[in-house]
Amino acid sequence: MISAIPVPKPTESTHHRLFEFAKTALIKIFVSPYATVCDLYCGGVPDEDKWDEAQIGHYIAIDVAQSGISQVQEAWESQRKAYTSEFFELDPCIEDMESRLQDKGNMADIVCCMQHLQLCFETEEKARRLLHNVSLLLKPGCYFFGICPDSSTIWAKYQKNVEAYHNKSSSMKPNLVPNCIRSESYMITFEVEEEKFPFFGKKYQLKFASDISAETHCLVHFPSLIRLAREAGLEYVEIQNLTEFYDDNRAQFAGMLLDAGPSLVDPRGRLLPRSYDVLGLYTTFVFQKPDPDIAPPLMTPLLQDGSHNHDEREWQGSVWRDDEKNGQTEPPSLALSKITEQKGILGPGPADLRFSEAL
Template identity: 80%
Template sequence: MSQLACPRTESTHHRLHEFAKTALIKIFAHPYASVCELYCGGGLYMDKWDEAQIGHYMGIDVSSSGISQIREACESQRKAYTSEFFELDPCLENIEMHLQEKTNQADLVCCLQHLQLCFETEERARKLLQNVSSLLKPGGYFFGITPDSSTIWAKYQKNVEAYHNKSSSMKPNIVPNCIRSESYMITFEVEEEKFPLFGKKYQLKFASDISGETHCLVHFPSFIRLAREAGLEYVEIQNLTEFYDDNRAQFAAMLMNSGPNLVDPRGRLLPRSFDVLGLYTTFIFQKPDPDIAPPIMTPLLPETSYNHDEREWQGTSRRDDEKNGHTEPPPLGLGKINDQKGILGPGPADLRFSEAL
């Protein structure tokens, strides 16, 4: 076991999460690439960057202990790539002031954990994306994993609706703000009918964990809007169940080797794995390089999308067959991007939104 391996990787949740992050690194990292990892504390993926034969690694984290741990590991293991570390919060501080000539040097910027905490306020999310843009070279990619708010919000709305449809005599036995499965429990602080753009907090606790973690929902249309304002163009936001199905031929063996009870003999996700992976989504943005090719353009959203009364999400559900996860996705609607796959990190098929935002 690696010196930096996570001690809880035996749980279904951690094995699936580590698989997804490893798969993303394998897809994006390439030899001699310059990589910046945000919230890198713990250094859980240093071996993965080593395998990808990157040229330089830059780690940024708000925790001094996390930075110290990963720096010591790099020095003791004598990595093939060069590395440097910075203790700062990319949601609050101006990276250009700290790094100076080191900006616009990264081929890849990744955030494999904690992106959701940046959506506590619009200012924090905006600062993060501005910092990402300043770090990336033209043509570079910003990618990572975050909880899939579409799935979580739809499950929450389903619970609230079921609660209010129950007779009053049964209500004391039900907690409408709590989502439960055999693998996890999600608890919202307050009941709300509409999806706030920023600061909607919830606690996620997996059955294998001693305590839960507090997160904020990521409002994906706002994520895309702020990214574009920072000079980053949307490429894809895709639920991890779809990400796995799209890349099953390449990654099924990796997931099989992660331990038992994750996939069937044909490499298809088992129901519990599908349920856990469905809580997360990938996100991919690119900083356009006008000197190489026409930039990838994020389609313009209608101005009405940002009106206060229209920009909250109304979670709706479709069928009650979440466990198979192999139904054909219905079209999504969001202005001119209704035909693009995964635009809202839509989650498993029965939890997709049936109407345009």
């Protein structure tokens, strides 16, 4: 029987409740009892209630020192958990875990990153280091999963703004590009006004209506994420917008959102418009470290030498092609063709997530 998310406090925002739901659902799907879990960027308040309910066997928390992880460790250990735990102060997208964790390599059944993956896309080297460390930690056959902003959806909304602006303001300065996306729930502002999507370092601020200040993120270029993961020995399994993730698992998890508070879903468990808008800003990601003794089917398309550069440039163009906007892509002749056919990777996300006009 699926247990409900704890009843939210009146001050908890729609965004917070939906995000907590997504984390709970992923943990229920992937984490088995007695598993060894490594939680990257666990934050100032690790999801202790979720790990308690999952009945894990061992917990490894990793975060940067600024998060106050030593205080978190003291509070965590004072609760006398049923499982053992370890805490490490380091930045997994900068430091080499092999020297810091010594005998911890290849011991985790699960590595998760529920926040901050997008910050590792500030540079290619940071993203590469993170994925190398994940591969080091994981046992063969086990999974790396988490949640990050859906850059396909965010960029599609931005492109929609750009197109509408140019259509309505042809007499204005041609080099002026609008850099802000607004809805009733959030505002997204790009630091640099441009129409290109660089693979790394494309920063923006995301501010929800209930938050005092905005958070800085980087767009995650999904083809580069898949390519770097493969270089690190991790095979792509799925990247899925959270609205699609919810629809696929609605029969199992709708009750959790019904119990999480009003204004999230209707009585039949379908997402209400505001919930759909907020949840659609995020995506799941799932990778697996292959077990050479089992030889699972190959999930990630083989990349021909140098081919990824061509296909990533196809996505970097200033405006989406009409067939891409409609979710109908003709597979390119080179290597990443199978990736373009998957949901939530190269396409601009579900059509319902796009604004009907610039806001």
